[in-house]
Amino acid sequence: xxxxxxxxxxxxxxxxxxxxxxxxxxxxxxxxxxxxxxxxxxxxxxxxxxxxxxxxxxxxxxxxxxxxxxxxxxxxxxxxxxxxxxxxxxxxxxxxxxxxxxxxxxxxxxxxxxxxxxxxxxxxxxxxxxxxxxxxxxxxxxxxxxxxxxxxxxxxxxxxxxxxxxxxxxxxxxxxxxxxxxxxxxxxxxxxxxxxxxxxxxxxxxxxxxxxxxxxxxxxxxxxxxxxxxxxxxxxxxxxxxxxxxxxxxxxxxxxxxxxxxxxxxxxxxxxxxxxxxxxxxxxxxxxxxxxxxxxxxxxxxxxxxxxxxxxxxxxxxxxxxxxxxxxxxxxxxxxxxxxxxxxxxxxxxxxxxxxxxxxxxxxxxxxxxxxxxxxxxxxxxxxxxxxxxxxxxxxxxxxxxxxxxxxxxxxxxxxxxxxxxxxx
RNA sequence: GUGGGCGUAGCUCAGUGGUAGAGCACCGCGUUGUGGCCGCGGCGGUCGUGGGUUCAAUCCCCAUCGUCCACCCCA
Numbered sequence: 001x002x003x004x005x006x007x008x009x010x011x012x013x014x015x016x017x018x019x020x021x022x023x024x025x026x027x028x029x030x031x032x033x034x035x036x037x038x039x040x041x042x043x044x045x046x047x048x049x050x051x052x053x054x055x056x057x058x059x060x061x062x063x064x065x066x067x068x069x070x071x072x073x074x075x076x077x078x079x080x081x082x083x084x085x086x087x088x089x090x091x092x093x094x095x096x097x098x099x100x101x102x103x104x105x106x107x108x109x110x111x112x113x114x115x116x117x118x119x120x121x122x123x124x125x126x127x128x129x130x131x132x133x134x135x136x137x138x139x140x141x142x143x144x145x146x147x148x149x150x151x152x153x154x155x156x157x158x159x160x161x162x163x164x165x166x167x168x169x170x171x172x173x174x175x176x177x178x179x180x181x182x183x184x185x186x187x188x189x190x191x192x193x194x195x196x197x198x199x200x201x202x203x204x205x206x207x208x209x210x211x212x213x214x215x216x217x218x219x220x221x222x223x224x225x226x227x228x229x230x231x232x233x234x235x236x237x238x239x240x241x242x243x244x245x246x247x248x249x250x251x252x253x254x255x256x257x258x259x260x261x262x263x264x265x266x267x268x269x270x271x272x273x274x275x276x277x278x279x280x281x282x283x284x285x286x287x288x289x290x291x292x293x294x295x296x297x298x299x300x301x302x303x304x305x306x307x308x309x310x311x312x313x314x315x316x317x318x319x320x321x322x323x324x325x326x327x328x329x330x331x332x333x334x335x336x337x338x339x340x341x342x343x344x345x346x347x348x349x350x351x352x353x354x355x356x357x358x359x360x361x362x363x364x365x366x367x368x369x370x371x372x373x374x375x376x377x378x379x380x381x382x383x384x385x386x387x388x389x390x391x392x393x394x395x396x397x398x399x400x401x402x403x404x405x406x407x408x409x410x411x412x413x414x415x416x417x418x419x420x421x422x423x424x425x
Numbered sequence: 426g427u428g429g430g431c432g433u434a435g436c437u438c439a440g441u442g443g444u445a446g447a448g449c450a451c452c453g454c455g456u457u458g459u460g461g462c463c464g465c466g467g468c469g470g471u472c473g474u475g476g477g478u479u480c481a482a483u484c485c486c487c488a489u490c491g492u493c494c495a496c497c498c499c500a
Contacts, residue, residue: 195497332459
């Protein structure tokens with residue numbers, strides 16, 4: 001007796017029942033991205049481990065303990081991508097696509113992080129992301145954020161989200177603030193909780209967004225990041241917020257928003273909801289001006305974001321909308337002798353009505369059983385083909401979702417008749 | 426990696442130290458050419474797995490795996 005094999009922990013199947021939600025999200029996102037001039041890029045799931053350690057930061061949790069890393073058959077260390085930006089930068093650079101400024105690309109696909117699963121956090125999860133290269137000004141930051149806001153609005157979830165915004169300044173300013181913060185926190189080491197003491201030397205800025213209530217007073221008293229910004233950084237941020245205001249996009253300045261990845265500079269932002277439990281960030285991004293150079297490329301600035309599809313799908317699922325597409329026609333075969341004729345008839349209908357969903361009853365069954373299946377399929381119309389109809393060159397049309405009277409239509413005119421009589425939905 | 430909750434039918438869950446039930450779903454019949462509502466019948470479980478206590482364990486104990494939620498981290 002063999003044991004049943006199950007899917008790996010944290011790697012869920014996405015079942016047909018949820019497919020319409022995913023399809024709606026991905027279709028909507030693709031359409032919005034297209035309207036802003038983004039082209040799709042697809043990169044491999046496996047990359048050199050060094051790509052991620054270099055860009056995400058060797059001291060981050062993602063690289064330290066969450067990557068799926070292993071040696072391939074030639075003992076090269078390879079990793080499954082934990083996020084999308086590093087791969088996109090690599091691909092753009094590798095193919096010389098950064099020569100012209102203003103490249104806009106987007107991607108969609110699975111990412112992998114070895115974490116303990118919980119609501120909104122899986123080991124295999126999916127992101128849709130957008131990246132823009134070669135534009136340094138706040139205008140593209142603003143357009144990028146506006147594009148995300150438009151997507152939320154088209155998905156009907158804008159009201160559940162709030163935009164949090166911050167500036168990390170230039171790499172130099174960020175570095176300087178980091179050490180200033182570290183020194184200040186080190187003086188208060190005794191007031192830090194266990195987690196924060198551990199973070200003090202590895203990633204002191206992360207202490208700022210600690211959830212521990214006992215830490216809040218200390219965090220309030222700590223030196224502010226905004227005070228460490230130079231004139232250029234401050235102007236970038238002010239121009240960005242001015243543009244957001246002009247576009248009517250509400251935002252909040254969250255000085256504790258520091259983001260997890262090492263490569264961010266200047267603008268960082270998150271779209272957050274209270275409707276998903278502890279993992280409320282639905283989309284996050286920012287500017288990464290040093291990243292391309294870090295990978296041996298020219299000094300090309302970049303900015304982008306990534307959204308978590310699982311989290312957005314859950315949000316969409318909370319609204320009781322129906323994204324599924326229902327069949328239009330279900331063909332009932334009243335006489336088993338007519339199976340071949342029935343299949344041929346439906347092929348002709350599919351030729352004539354390309355926009356319609358046309359089902360054939362398969363595997364026989366009593367008329368009663370076939371009607372039951374037709375009803376359950378949610379089809380608008382049941383067609384009944386039996387020996388009586390066949391002899392007369394007709395077919396029976398029965399409306400399943402309305403009280404319209406059952407009728408007979410000649411087979412020769414069936415496609416035209418359906419065209420004229422079936423409502424478009 | 427840490428803490429807590431939960432594992433009984435496809436799903437949601439009851440239940441008892443003497444090897445199990447409901448609702449929904451599914452199949453059939455009531456109508457030998459008509460679905461939905463209703464009625465009747467049926468299919469379906471090694472009670473997560475392994476060990477221990479006991480005459481006897483789905484129930485008690487231990488371990489293990491899975492799952493959910495939170496911490497951490499992050500989309």
